[in-house]
Amino acid sequence: MAAEQPIISGMAGRYATALYELAQDAKSIDVVKADLDRFAGLLEGSGDLVRLVRSPVFTAEEQTKAIEAVLAKAKISGLAGKFISTVASNRRLFAIGQMIAGFNALVSQARGETRAEVTVAEKLDDKHLATLKEAIIASTKQKNVELDVKIDPSILGGLKVKIGSRMIDASLKTKLNSIRNAMKEVR
DSSP states (O other): OGGGSOOOOHHHHHHHHHHHHHHHHTTOHHHHHHHHHHHHHHHHHOHHHHHHHHOTTSOHHHHHHHHHHHHHHTTOOHHHHHHHHHHHHTTOGGGHHHHHHHHHHHHHHHHTOEEEEEEESSOOOHHHHHHHHHHHHHHHTOSOEEEEEEEOGGGOSEEEEEETTEEEEEEHHHHHHHHHHHHHHHO
16 A cells, blocks of 8 residues: 555665665664664764764765774674765765665564654653553554654653654644744734
8 A cells, every 4th residue: 555655765765775675685684773773873862973974074085984983883884884884985974864764664664563753852761652652553553563752852842743644743832832823813
């Protein structure tokens, strides 16, 4: 069904698809996914790494050398390490986040999983995560749901949930903006 197909397109989609096919042939999808997730975690935790990845100021050689040092330190090697190095040498490192997301979408699709992107203001404990997962399973009628939880303090409270093309925004920031707009109309 077309509605269940993840949208993997553009340059990042081609890279993600190529990596997925290579990992599938090498029977190392789980290892590659774990390494890519670890690299994504490094990106989330380091402003300097984000600047290196996104800045056009660095040459391909500088980016490749720096990324290879980061990969060695993080013990990311094999197919995922070669992939990230190749992306750097091809000057496509700015899209690595989209490539990782595309790869994860392909893995989820192959496993029959539904991915839900959840944005919260602060870290949720395991009990709240389990409750949220149960609520999403009940509303989507899917048996296999994976949560990608992102923390964004700017939403103030509540949460945002995105499943495929559907978005539920129950954040405090959005509710306050709605009230502000309603107040402006009253004047």
